[in-house]
Amino acid sequence: MELALIKLGGSLITDKDKPYTARPEVMQRLAREINYIRNQNPNLKLIIGNGAGSFGHQSAKKYNTIEGFISPYEKLGFCLVHQDVLDLNLLLAKILLQTGLPVVSLPPLTMAIAKNKKLLESNFSSVENSLAADLIPLVFGDVVLDKAIGGTILSTDTLLAELAKYFLFQNKYKIILINAGDYPGVRDRNGKVISLITKSNYSEVEAALGLSHSVDVTGGMKKKVEEFLAISSLGIDCWIIDGNISDNLVQAVLGKPTSGTLIREF
Numbered sequence: 001m002e003l004a005l006i007k008l009g010g011s012l013i014t015d016k017d018k019p020y021t022a023r024p025e026v027m028q029r030l031a032r033e034i035n036y037i038r039n040q041n042p043n044l045k046l047i048i049g050n051g052a053g054s055f056g057h058q059s060a061k062k063y064n065t066i067e068g069f070i071s072p073y074e075k076l077g078f079c080l081v082h083q084d085v086l087d088l089n090l091l092l093a094k095i096l097l098q099t100g101l102p103v104v105s106l107p108p109l110t111m112a113i114a115k116n117k118k119l120l121e122s123n124f125s126s127v128e129n130s131l132a133a134d135l136i137p138l139v140f141g142d143v144v145l146d147k148a149i150g151g152t153i154l155s156t157d158t159l160l161a162e163l164a165k166y167f168l169f170q171n172k173y174k175i176i177l178i179n180a181g182d183y184p185g186v187r188d189r190n191g192k193v194i195s196l197i198t199k200s201n202y203s204e205v206e207a208a209l210g211l212s213h214s215v216d217v218t219g220g221m222k223k224k225v226e227e228f229l230a231i232s233s234l235g236i237d238c239w240i241i242d243g244n245i246s247d248n249l250v251q252a253v254l255g256k257p258t259s260g261t262l263i264r265e266f
């Protein structure tokens with residue numbers, strides 16, 4: 001069986017430079033594309049994850065939530081960040097549902113716990129049971145509780161990488177991960193898109209990888225590539241593609257020629 005994990009980047013579904021500004025027309029097109037993918041390959045299982053974009057990153061920065069909470073002000077901030085990511089997820093979920101996609105929103109806050117900003121424990125049974133019921137789990141970058149510092153942020157990239165590993169170890173699925181964002185792929189130092197990143201050329205491309213150009217607390221392109229490279233070594237192919245190009249997501253998920261960056265074991 002095949003399982004595709006699709007990250008809809010906050011950079012794609014919001015205007016990351018304008019606080020609390022969603023891109024509903026982009027969400028609608030992506031919803032149509034995902035619907036088309038399902039029709040083309042009804043046996044394909046899907047997990048969708050959406051980034052926080054200019055919703056959660058704004059408040060996460062304001063309250064420095066990634067570094068934890070002690071004061072009542074910081075605790076309230078943690079809750080407000082959660083509310084912001086829920087707001088964006090609700091907008092996206094509505095659009096996906098209107099297109100006929102059977103998505104269920106599953107808040108990562110209820111499935112994971114961290115310690116010193118590292119994922120400590122997770123329970124993905126809600127995701128697994130939803131998949132088994134032929135629903136599409138819809139997860140997102142969220143706040144999570146942290147046993148050492150109170151709370152922190154769990155990015156969609158980290159969560160999807162964990163989910164990819166979780167399902168890989170069940171030996172039931174061939175897994176791919178596709179990250180669609182507001183960039184053409186991973187660029188080298190000259191601005192040219194790197195078509196393939198593996199362990200062998202990572203040291204050459206590393207210097208070109210930077211933070212996000214927008215308000216972003218979870219590490220930008222460098223962290224993204226590091227996390228995807230780590231799971232690619234388990235045999236999970238990861239694509240970083242431009243979600244603004246119509247049908248690029250369709251092409252990547254269905255294994256057809258795709259413009260962007262492929263992160264692969266060899």
Ligand SMILES: Nc1ncnc2c1ncn2[C@@H]1O[C@H](COP(=O)(O)OP(=O)(O)O)[C@@H](O)[C@H]1O
Pocket residue numbers: 008009010011012051053180181182183185186187188208209210211212213214216219220221222
């Ligand atoms: N080498 C690079 N190639 C492409 N984008 C890069 C690179 N270095 C830094 N970036 C920046 O990283 C950002 C993408 O990361 P991020 O904002 O976290 O995306 P998303 O919201 O889609 O997860 C963009 O602002 C992009 O300009």
Ligand SMILES: C=C(C)CCOP(=O)(O)OP(=O)(O)O
Pocket residue numbers: 008009010011050051052053054056057060081085140141142143153154155156157216217218
């Ligand atoms: C609460 C927050 C800030 C979650 C961040 O999620 P992501 O890191 O996955 O969001 P994007 O970069 O895709 O916007």
